[in-house]
Each structure stands twice: as C-alpha cells, then as structure tokens.
Amino acid sequence: MPRWFNTAGPCRPDIHYMLPALRRLPDVQRLIAQEGYFVVHAPRQVGKTTALLSLAQELTAGGRYAAVLVSMEVGAAFPQDVGTAELAMLDDWRNAAEAQLPPELRPPPFPEAPEGNRIGSALAAWAKAEPRPLVVFLDEIDALRDETLVSVLRQLRSGYLNRPRSFPVSLALIGLRDVRDYKVVSGEEDRLGTASPFNIKVRSLTLRDFTAQEVAELYAQHTADTGQRFEPEALALAFELTQGQPWLVNALAKVAVEELVPDISKPVRRADIEHAKKLLIDRRETHLDSLAERLREPRVRRIMEPMLAGLALGDVPEDDLRFVQDxxxxxxxxGGGLGVANPIYRxxxxxxxxxxxxxxxxxxxSTxxxxxxxxxxxxRLMEAFLAFWRQHGQPLLGTAHxxxxxxxxVLMAFLHRVANGGGTLEREYAVGTGRMDLCLRYGPDTLAMELKVWRDGEKDPLEEGLAQLDGYLAGLGLDSGWLVIFDRRGGQPPISERTHASDAVTPAGRRVSVVRA
Known part of the structure; x- marks a missing residue:
C-alpha cells in the first residue's frame, strides 16, 4: 500500500510516512513505570496524539498494561452541564476502547453515578475490572472549561489515592497547554494558575520539533518507497523554513510531491520547496488558520505586537511569555532573545x-x-505609494488590530497588491531591534525597505534608520532601497499633507529614498 505525507489527524504507519513517535518523549515510559500522573503539552499538529496513541498500543502489546488514549473534546460542548458532558465523554471513551483494545481488556459497563462523579466512578470500575494495570491518556483535556473542567480534574485527584487497583495506575493529560494555563471560564484571563485541582502531576513534558536529520529521515522514506529523491538543497530549505515543525515539514513535502513534482522520476528541488511554501501561505491551510486565530488573544498580542514593532517586551507576565511559547x-x-518560531510563521x-x-x-x-x-x-511605484498613502493612509490605520x-x-496591504501581480513579500522583525525590514521581490527586481516609527519623546530616527538600511541592503547585495519613517507623534499635520519622499545617502554611500509618512 502506498504511503503519504500526513497533514490531518494522527499518523498511521501503514499509510503515512512517520518517525518513531516516542523518540521525542524519552522520559514518558519511566513516568509510567513509576505510576506517575503527568502532563504532555505542545502546540497543535506536532504529533501529541500520534505519540501517545502509539505508546498506548505499544504498552498493551507488551502484555504488562492495558493502555488507551481517549478524548475529552466531546465534553467541550457542555461547559456548564457537567452531567451531560460526562455522559458524552464516557460514550466516546467506550468507542475508543473498542477500537484500541482486545475484547478481554475493554471496560465493563460504566456504573450509574451522580452527576459530577461519573468520570471518577467509570475509571475506578474500569481499573478494578482490568486484568492488567490500567493506563489512560486523556487527549484534548484543555478543550474543557468552566464547571466541567474543574469537576473532571477534581475527580482525577480524588481517585489518584486509590491507584493502582481502584484507579488508573498512570494517567496523562494531553493538550496545548500546561495545567495552570487551562481556561476556567471563557476568555484568556481566567485560568487555573496555581489553584489547579490537578496538583498530583509529577512532570510536564513537551514534544520537541524535528531536527534537520529527522526531516531528512522522514523525506528519505518517500525516496525509499517511490525512488523520488529530495535534492540536498531542498532538504536544507525545508528545515530552514519550518525549523522542524512537524505539520509544516509534512505539508511542504505533500504539496511538493503531490502537486508540484508528481512525476517520481524527477527530483524535488529547492525551488519546489520555495513554491510549496508560497502555496501553503496563500491558501491559509487549516493549521495556519488556527494559528492565526490566536493572534487576537490578549496574552498573545502582548508578546507579538512589540515583537512586530521591534520594541522591547516591557513588563510582560512570565506566564504570558511561556504561554505564547507553548x-x-x-x-x-x-543565546537569548525571542523570535518567531520559523520563517513560515514569520x-x-x-x-x-x-x-x-x-x-x-x-x-x-491599474498597475x-x-x-x-x-x-x-x-x-512609478514610489509615486503610486505616496498617492495611496495620502488618500487612504489615515482611514486604513483604524482597521489594524x-x-x-x-x-x-497598511503599507504591507499596499505591497501585497503589488506582489500579487507576480512577486513575493518577505519580512524580518524581532524584539528590541527598533525596526521592521521588508523585501519585495518581483521577477529580477528587488526592493528592500526599512520601516521606522517616530514616537513622542524620541529623536528623528533618520540617522539610525539609514545605518540600519545600509546593513540590510548589504546583506541582500543591493545598492538602493527605501527608508520609511512613520511619524506617530501627536500634533502632526494630516497624513495627506505631511507625506513626501526625498533622496538620501547612507553611511556606506548608497543612494536611497526616504519616505516620511
């Protein structure tokens, strides 16, 4: 049976290219042997479900444990109705157990129990009936919130004291976040924090991204199956663009081999990976869309906004910093310094x-x-931008979150319109740099721009901007570019009156255009 690069749901070794799932969770089996309750948290689409489902199958096949992965997600529809949520989850658990376990290890009928105690009673009855110690992995735990979340966590803590014969010998909570960051109510500000009822965990584990060698190893499985190879430059670029993020690694390869180079007699080249990246970004695939939704959350904005502006983070809570990393x-x-996780996300x-x-x-x-x-x-591009900014700059500023x-x-919105005619727009930004760099590539032409902001109480950033633009142009091998200075000081004339361009020379002697907007 042919195998494929997977971008949806858990990987299956019979139909998907995949790496050993537990390689990135080296401590988990020791925690189970120690009868530990623990947390596995990592971003979406990095392989949490694949890894823990694979581990459950391995533990059961080894003959020592009965291990199963069950989901909590169906209970998320009932955040205030604990009883209905419990029944929905238990029904889903039974289906999962029937799919994963042989008949002799499947759970008994779950006992009748009062609302708010059904999860604990079911796990207790299951552990007592099992001929082997029971190991349970609770996936999508942080999909729950409100009364349902707190009730489930309290039931787990209560049953913990009765293990190993009357409750699972080992249990893991699996989700996007560590326990303290689970939402208690709707909204990002109301979290469990240190008041988490699940104070019995021994460790919080996270799943790392692939290394460059693992990306090459994964792609080599396609070569072994089909004969189609990835050129070394293509492998290097795939890792550079993704930094090993598993969904991105698979998505780039999937687009490359299924859409761009379907002829397996031809190799996948660097240009194909570059083209695949552009297609993924343009399509806003599901994973990238779900990532984008996070940007409006207050805790995320507190980190991302200064980063994009090139400012220092300021007094940002450590929990927020850890949350955005998680x-x-x-x-x-x-060596220190916060940056966007990979060039595609950037x-x-x-x-x-x-x-x-x-x-x-x-x-x-017109163009x-x-x-x-x-x-x-x-x-003419300069003339078009100045006309655009004078006419539309002020009202469009209000559209930015x-x-x-x-x-x-707003400037990027204008440049996207230019790039859509056959070009690309690249961006560079980081905390504390005081700038954003843009590079518009259009066929053989390249335009590099340095973006600066002049704020109240600061001096004119012209001198600093020219020096920074020099370095950016040198890195791109260019002799000219634009320095765009946005004047955000109070009391300034309207944008339509103060927007203009002039010529300037950088410290290294490059002739550039300075736009005051």
Missing part, C-alpha cells in the same frame, strides 16, 4: 494582521508600477 508561535534563541503573522486593511482597499484598476516588459518601475504597527500593516 502555542509554538515563538521560541527563545539559545510570513503568515503579519499577512493575517494586514488582511483587514487588504480587504478595505479600493478596487485596483502603474509595472513596465511594459513586466518589470517594476521603481519611480495591533495599534503599534498599524502603519506597517
């Missing part, structure tokens, strides 16, 4: 944030910046 949006560099985030501005643009009736031969006319980078997002 979501997989950002990561801490080895492209997706500002594109999502500028989508309202893009939708608010008037219909495009004056495109020459007859299809190349960019830089002078992230106030600190509102002008950046």
């Amino acid at each position: 979501l997989g949006l950002v990561r801490m560099a080895q 492209e997706v985030i500002p594109r999502v944030l500028s989508s309202t501005a893009v939708a608010s643009l008037p219909p495009q009736t 004056p910046w495109r020459r007859a031969d299809g190349r960019l006319d830089m002078a 992230y106030h600190e980078i509102a002008p950046h997002l």
